[in-house]
Amino acid sequence: xxxxxxxxxxxxxxxxxxxxxxxxxxxxxxxxxxxxxxxxxxxxxxxxxxxxxxxxxxxxxxxxxxxxxxxxxxxxxxxxxxxxxxxxxxxxxxxxxxxxxxxxxxxxxxxxxxxxxxxxxxxxxxxxxxxxxxxxxxxxxxxxxxxxxxxxxxxxxxxxxxxxxxxxxxxxxxxxxxxxxxxxxxxxxxxxxxxxxxxxxxxxxxxxxxxxxxxxxxxxxxxxxxxxxxxxxxxxxxxxxxxxxxxxxx
Amino acid sequence: xxxxxxxxxxxxxxxxxxxxxxxxxxxxxxxxxxxxxxxxxxxxxxxxxxxxxxxxxxxxxxxxxxxxxxxxxxxxxxxxxxxxxxxxxxxxxxxxxxxxxxxxxxxxxxxxxxxxxxxxxxxxxxxxxxxxxxxxxxxxxxxxxxxxxxxxxxxxxxxxxxxxxxxxxxxxxxxxxxxxxxxxxxxxxxxxxxxxxxxxxxxxxxxxxxxxxxxxxxxxxxxxxxxxxxxxxxxxxxxxxxxxxxxxxxxxxxxxxxxxxxxxxxxxxxxxxxxxxxx
Numbered sequence: 215x216x217x218x219x220x221x222x223x224x225x226x227x228x229x230x231x232x233x234x235x236x237x238x239x240x241x242x243x244x245x246x247x248x249x250x251x252x253x254x255x256x257x258x259x260x261x262x263x264x265x266x267x268x269x270x271x272x273x274x275x276x277x278x279x280x281x282x283x284x285x286x287x288x289x290x291x292x293x294x295x296x297x298x299x300x301x302x303x304x305x306x307x308x309x310x311x312x313x314x315x316x317x318x319x320x321x322x323x324x325x326x327x328x329x330x331x332x333x334x335x336x337x338x339x340x341x342x343x344x345x346x347x348x349x350x351x352x353x354x355x356x357x358x359x360x361x362x363x364x365x366x367x368x369x370x371x372x373x374x375x376x377x378x379x380x381x382x383x384x385x386x387x388x389x390x391x392x393x394x395x396x397x398x399x400x401x402x403x404x405x406x407x408x409x410x411x412x413x414x415x416x417x418x419x420x421x422x423x424x425x426x427x428x429x430x431x432x433x434x435x436x437x438x439x440x441x442x443x444x445x446x447x448x449x450x451x452x453x454x455x456x457x458x459x460x461x462x463x464x
Numbered sequence: 465x466x467x468x469x470x471x472x473x474x475x476x477x478x479x480x481x482x483x484x485x486x487x488x489x490x491x492x493x494x495x496x497x498x499x500x501x502x503x504x505x506x507x508x509x510x511x512x513x514x515x516x517x518x519x520x521x522x523x524x525x526x527x528x529x530x531x532x533x534x535x536x537x538x539x540x541x542x543x544x545x546x547x548x549x550x551x552x553x554x555x556x557x558x559x560x561x562x563x564x565x566x567x568x569x570x571x572x573x574x575x576x577x578x579x580x581x582x583x584x585x586x587x588x589x590x591x592x593x594x595x596x597x598x599x600x601x602x603x604x605x606x607x608x609x610x611x612x613x614x615x616x617x618x619x620x621x622x623x624x625x626x627x628x629x630x631x632x633x634x635x636x637x638x639x640x641x642x643x644x645x646x647x648x649x650x651x652x653x654x655x656x657x658x659x660x661x662x663x664x665x666x667x668x669x670x671x672x673x674x675x676x677x678x679x680x681x682x683x684x685x686x687x688x689x690x691x692x693x694x695x696x697x698x699x700x701x702x703x704x705x706x707x708x709x710x711x712x713x714x715x716x717x718x719x720x721x722x723x724x725x726x727x728x729x730x731x732x733x734x735x736x737x738x739x740x741x742x743x
Contacts, residue, residue, distance in 0.1 A: 264486075264490050267483060267486060267487060267490075268487050268490065268491075270483065271483050271484055271487040272487075274469055274475070275480055275483070275484055277484050279488070281731075283487065283488070283491050285727050285728075285730075285731045286491055286495045286496070286727070287491075287495075288727055288730065289495050289499075289723060289727065290495075291670065291673070291674075292670075292673045292677075292722075292723035292724075292726040292727050292730075293498075293499075293677070293719070293720060293723040294676070294677025294678075294679060294696075294697045294700075294719045294722075294723070295677065295679050295680070295697075296677075296679045296697040296698075296700045296701055296716070296719075297498075297502060297677075297697070297700065297716040297719045297720055297723075298498060300502075300700060300704050300712060300713070300716060301498035301499070301501045301502050301716070302498060304501055304505065304709075305497060305498065305501055311497065311501065312493075312497075335494065336494055336495075336498070339494065355469065355470050355473055358473040359470060359472050359473055362472045362473055363472075368473075368475055368476070368479070371473070393572060396574065397572075397573065397574025397575060397576070397577070397680075398574075398680075399574065399575055399576045399679065399680035399683075400575075400679030400680050400683075400697070404701075404704065416574075417574050417575075417576035417577075417680065418576075420576050420577070420580060421576060421683070421684060424580065424583065424684065429583070429584065429587070429589060432580060433580065433584065436574075436576075436577045436580050439574065439577065440573065440577065443572065443573075443574075444572075
């Protein structure tokens, strides 16, 4: 594992720093970074909201179809990404099941950054649900009951009692969904349209460079991406450690 | 595990109704709709066309290659996962944290980059490229590369599943077995394995689903040679890009079947594990 990874870094160093920088700061590459990180961020934020809501509904409420819903949450883990990609592309294309209604309003979903975001929502949702759900399940009702006794309404006791206890899990889920979104390739390329500067993602750019036998270029972009991902994961880890410390001091 | 919610902290019926509706809409729109679409597209032109698409020679070859890659990658990672989890959970040693981080690596790295790593190592201009060519061995754009990439990507599944379970169980039972005169192998076979069997199965199923469905990493190393280095997911891509929609969705429906079987098995295993009290 270590050897292959160091191979990428060494290979990048081979070409010299100047050409490395020239490759990763080309306008097309910068645009791809913006699309990748922007879409992954938006998708992860949407997933955080819906993920917490889904976890809450699955843990706290009983309704017909609950177990089916629970099992289906893992679908994005089990479904090959290429299948998800072609299905989403067909649904959100201008003539597709959902796309035709959006087209009536003059909105294009597939083959734009919006399509990428939808694919990343699909890919990321189980990460948030599956990190928040166990915490909610093991949570004691006592604090909430106490809050109610002290006169808090349901929303207040959710916001002030439940949510603070959930924050580490929510942050972790967000981080996992975000990290997965940055690297995702299979489901995105079908629905993205892959137009340079507009809807081209970084992993695709790496593949394009490879197909042109530009190994140094592909590698430089990959190293830059690895670097950014690692910095972000580190930041998120620190954030979590800080949340846990705050928790234990309370 | 169903806990009854005390009435004082129950949400009002209105809130409950609204939240359940939103949740069902999300699941319906994001998760069920794509599955429904794959089925209607695959079967929309009739059952004969569907079967024809699956009987196609290239599709059959892709199926065989996918099964082969999974048949090698899953047992290899099972073996590795169990031994890695065993080391981490039952022994103390330096560099443990590093090993844990490395095991997680394939999850953190984009699959495309995982594939790229192998091209850089074994490709024509890679580190071992010259040597491989001198010995007339082909890894990249050939079956070994696909198997290697699949192994790399699915490498964390079993280990990740087992480490927390084995750590939670500690070493008491193993120590008791050793005191009673069991050999290392007997201890593993009679004490450790029964304790972790559901976690192992769970990991294997997820590992298998990913191995058969992997796209990004395999796409980089495969070279897309029909009938030779094409796995099922790559075959779906080729058909789709050639506007052979029915065929693409027919092959996709096979992979969807795999996903559904995976989810069902997973639910069954989780129920059994909860029942036996050992998750």
